[in-house]
Amino acid sequence: MGLLKRRAAGASNAATGPRLAIIAGGGRLPVRLAEAEPGAFLVSFEGTPCELPEARLTRFRFEKLGGLFDRLRAEGVERIVMAGGMARPQLDMKQVDRKVMMLAPKLMAALGSKGDDGVLRLIVSILEDEGFTVEGAHQILPEMTARPGKIGGPALSRAARGDVEQAQKILSTLAPLDIGQGCVVAAGQCLGIETVQGTDALLRFVGETPEERRPGKGVLVKAPKAGQDLRVDMPAVGPQTLRAAAAAGLEAVVIAADRVLLIDGPALPDLAAELGLAFHAVEI
Incomplete structure (x- = not known):
């Protein structure tokens, strides 16, 4: 873990x-x-x-x-x-x-x-x-980041692991354009990309997507852009992010290990379990 x-x-x-x-x-x-x-x-x-x-x-x-x-x-x-x-x-x-x-x-x-x-x-x-x-x-505050592994909630499904890989590819491709730090993918299909409006807006947009246009539950992946100066612009995830991801019908939130800040970190494992949301850190 x-x-x-x-x-x-x-x-x-x-x-x-x-x-x-x-x-x-x-x-x-x-x-x-x-x-x-x-x-x-x-x-x-x-x-x-x-x-x-x-x-x-x-x-x-x-x-x-x-x-x-x-x-x-x-x-x-x-x-x-x-x-x-x-x-x-x-x-x-x-x-x-x-x-x-x-x-x-x-x-x-x-x-x-x-x-x-x-x-x-x-x-x-x-x-x-x-x-x-x-x-x-x-x-x-080094305790505000996470090592690789499960932080809280269930294990990642096989489908979720595939979506994480696809989201990483999307974020890596977009990094030179300085667009955002998050992406939602379901069954290999991109449901949304974080832009200047932020993660909450992305998750609201995904949650409003009609069921017939969603091939699966989906995964939010948060990671810094390539070359981003983490001293002044490290991505962050907190209780609000987990609740919004669950409200949007996602099955998992996955963050870059050691490179995403956890707001109210001690509360997040139990909250993820309560929401039934897989919450993991991976090497990105």
Whole structure:
């Protein structure tokens, strides 16, 4: 049985090392990170939904990156993790500071013509050029990923294993186009691909597919795109994903071992069993 990873004994957090800043978006992941690193400096951009307490958050405009970098240094921050859902920034050129003005040509080019991977790679390079170390949530919370094997629920059927292989081929083919991190396949037929709308929208779409057009129950496969920087854009699966997959009539959810974040991981094995949903991690 594939087990959720355990934090190694004595693993260090910000209390024993350089201070961490959490640049937070929506969802539970920033909350988990803040719990694991209580001394972290918490940052979120204005207008970004965030579940962290507003009293602890420092809000910045994306157009004021220079001020953000100065504040991070003043707070003794050396490490940065970006976590949670964030919309693409919309630059208001009337608000930009000197730092963003210098970066504007690269930022505008990335926002105008590149996919999410390209934008995120640019942001990482900017942070690293400013002297910060960018880390992934999985490096701080290694227990949030899974080793290969069954996580919960029943074993994969023979049909499901074939669908997993087909979904891997589809995702591998689409990876250079920077489209998405998920795919649903039933009896070898693609029922849907995750796009910018996200996994929940994909599963709703699949669930609305008429029975006569569905050759089987189907499998959701979640995996990062080839070359994706997992420090800033690792796929995630949580209770909502499992419930939505079951509601869509799927028989299994399969994730890339070690490369997909498990939100509320300890609850997922029992939930998968309750839903009758095969939940497995495989090498992809």
